[in-house]
Amino acid sequence: MLSALQVCPRHLLVCEKSSFLHEKSRHSTHVETHYYNCCVSILLPECGLLPGKLKHVIDGMGSYFVVRNLPLHEFLTQEFNDRFIKKGLFYALSYNTRVDQDNCAAVLPGKLVLSVNKDTYEELGLEGKPSLYSGKPAMRHIVTIDLTDSAMSPGGKKFQRVNWALTEKKPLTFDFLLAWDNSEEPSILSYFSKYAVKECPFRISSSVSKNLHSPVLKSEELHGKEGESCSATEFFEWLGAVSNNIDCDNESSSFISSFCCPEPNILIEQTHLCTITGFITPVKIQQLVNQLREYFNEPKLSQWVSLMVHGFADSPISWKESEHGFFKGGENLYSFVIFNNEDYWLQMAVGTYDGCPP
Structure with a gap:
């Protein structure tokens, strides 16, 4: 029994970095070929109220x-x-x-x-x-x-x-x-x-977190650099916790939860999380990505924003025409970290019964 409990289901997380301005950037392809999406979460550090243009796009999703x-x-x-x-x-x-x-x-x-x-x-x-x-x-x-x-x-x-x-x-x-x-x-x-x-x-919900510890990110450091930047993998785990309202202010020795914000991190006064739930098409997600790119047209305190997209657990395919299975949880999701210099990180995750993301 003990050996069975120690077996962890296989999962895949693929991380890549690029620029929206790069002529060979694949960001649009990844969005357009992930057809079945049930939830989109937008995280805006140092923001208490959704910007008017972004709110207009969200309200106009139909x-x-x-x-x-x-x-x-x-x-x-x-x-x-x-x-x-x-x-x-x-x-x-x-x-x-x-x-x-x-x-x-x-x-x-x-x-x-x-x-x-x-x-x-x-x-x-x-x-x-x-x-x-x-x-x-x-x-x-x-x-x-x-x-x-x-x-x-x-x-x-x-x-x-x-x-x-x-x-x-x-x-x-x-x-x-x-x-x-x-x-x-x-x-x-x-x-x-x-x-x-x-x-x-669509069901739209918003919440604002006060005094949230947030990882320090540098667009060029996908794998992180000790003392200077967190990695894309560490950020992905933290983003999942914040999106699900999980407390990250724990000590590593805590018995209840040892998960805490990765180092290095900074304290952010307010962070806005907006979540959209429904049957969301790739075109609508692309509109959100484009609007978040414009978010930095005016100076902002934060250097990045993020968008996380969850696919349906029971859809028969994930990306393109790759077969998707369930096993434990049916995970198939991706996230963009969009930086103020038009760089981005793309993180794609699937569970046991799915092929490697493209």
Whole structure:
């Protein structure tokens, strides 16, 4: 029993530094290919009130939708393809499904992804691949359908096979979270009106911490420098604690909690934490990143701000089309530390059942 308790689940944290001004900077790619986000937290040191421009972006993020009992074959129709797939960035994620136990589905720009159990996979009869995390023999399979493939046009053999599988052979119905980033086209609310669909506002909360010890950061010191700067890894742990309102003013010898702010650190008079919760698309996150870059257009007491993004624990994919699993907690998240000189740190973390972030 003791040896089992000593085994720590594997996790990955990838840290890199660059500049938004660098022509080969990958910051936009990382944001755009992490499709399913449930929470964004913004931390502003030496700030008691959200700046007007940032507040305007947050308040203008719009809404997302929940639709009940939506059949998967609705994503295959020519009308859906013409209205949504071809004209913007449409996202859907099955709601209240567990990726390690239930059938799950997701729509990312141009593709439908299914994560299904062995019985469902065999009943569907569609081409797929064994899940990386279901053991041998495989008890789960991943099916990816390219909705932009010319063979998926009505009348095509591939379309007929997929449509028959999802309408007659094994009809699959889910509750879905839906999001759409093209306000000029017909809305989700009207298109799915024959189903039980509800518009949901984002939940926004703010808090201000007084006299908070904060790590000293230097943009060029990703791995830290003793006595001068904390490392990206140390900062990532501290940021997680602050975002969850965990007390960091402990002694290393404390029995209850030995976690404390890494050295070197400074005392910050007030720190603003704003958290946005809902089905948040990459476009909205990119807008927040751009606004935080402009935050330093006027002189500030702090030299950095941060933005942390949490992915859904039960989404079938994390970055790009990498399969995502649950295991202990389903972690898949990333954070930006944005410095006043346009440098940034990017930290990407995943749990046991996930591939290395790109």
